[in-house]
Amino acid sequence: MLRLRCPVCGMLAEETELHAGGEAHIVRATAGDSDAEFEAYMFLRKNVKGVVFERWLHQYGCGKWFHAARNSTSHQIYGTYPAQSAEPPAALLETIAAAVSDSGITESGASAADESTNDS
């Protein structure tokens, strides 16, 4: 079970009290966009095998949205950060780069990381 540190209320939240919100940092389509741009916004996710940035809702906790960085092959959590972020914070990207170069991007962290290593 994933455990993520909610950056809003500070609780270490278990997966069952969270709701997954899918890929983060998607820019909403607007009225003037082409069909292809709308399709990309609506359906074409990155679906990365490796480091993913995603949205989570602390549904049965403080009720706030936040962002998390996770490895989709190992469930390793690199950190969480506020929902009001257009892109991942630089410090988190450095943490990820260091973790990835240490262990390789896939199949790292054989045991499920249960504690956020970085609360940014």
Next chain:
Amino acid sequence: MDRYSVFALAREAIRNHRGWNRAWESPAPDRHYDVIVVGAGGHGLATAYYLGKNHGITNVAILEKGWLGGGNTGRNTTIIRSNYLQDASAAIYEKSRSLYETLSQDLNYNVMFSPRGLLNLAQTHHEVRGYRRIMSANGLQGVATSYLEPDAVRKLCPVMNLNGPRYPVLGALWQPRAGTARHDAVAWALARGCSAMGMHIIETCPVIGIRSADGAVSGVETTKGLIGCNKLALVAAGHSGTLAEMAGFRLPIESVALQALVSEPVKPCLDVVVMANTVHGYISQSDKGEMVIGGGADQYVNYTQRGSFQHIEETVRALIEMFPFLSNLTMLRQWGGIVDMTGDRSPILSKTPVDNIFVNCGWGTGGFKAIPGSGWAMSELVAKGEPGTLAAPFSLNRFREGMYVDENLAAGVAH
């Protein structure tokens, strides 16, 4: 290929079974093939098999990164049904179900298809209306289903507790010709059929790159070297997205882990398949006597091929409410597979932005039932370069054009 028969069995019994040959060959790859299929699971093998059988294309290689049938083909709950709502879905799933009926004879290999019947339980009034609607749609589509009242459900499945405290059974959608098959046998039988036509099945051969020239595919890079091809079929379920990325386009799928578990074997007590979407559990009894139980899908992208405790708890809790005797059973095994979910919960059988690359994916949580039908439709698409009537509605373009085949009601939760 040795033909399997009662006489062959008797002959081998006399000589201590020393005369059986391997069911399929494992040759080194040639430098070039007419068609390369990536993925030796059920769908990839069925695509190759019908390419040979229906279209006469036998210079084919099937590349597999792991072992044959070791992905979702070996990780599902083996349920076969075709009671879908939309015409396009009913057509391809019913084609598949009907092919399953004669697959053993066609392939000369017992895939143990067991048309034991399937109950989709209605446990809310919304489901009652939904399943009555599907029954009416199925009647128009030529798929035999009926709607049963609780008394009839009790007769078919006496071990079930119909008066559960949370969700009493209000009725059920019944498909008498639905059932199960032996998942490994389906993969092995198709592999044997492909090998007998001279196709090359190459295991432990991951594709690491896709080569194209002038907008058309020219070959694939693998760990066993560069292999050229005229046409390429990507049939890799949860990993289709990584292959598409190698070819330079993106697929509208998200990969998540779906898990299942199986109990210790017990004497026969459940001779139908039961699916309960409201409490979220589905169950059948295998020929060995194990209770095969389908669980939930993760809500987030992952490629871990393993399950999680809260889903086991959720699934077992639901099923114990309906089958109280299950609480006495020990669960033996639990596993996860990576399924490829599309936005409308329908598959993709389509041409792609790169000429002569075709994709067959997006079967999500319910691909096993579709194996022969999917192969049938995909082989026509690959052979002719254009989809036939079965595959046409499942084009990639439907997401851009808004022509969705919406199966959230039939397929959103359980298959």
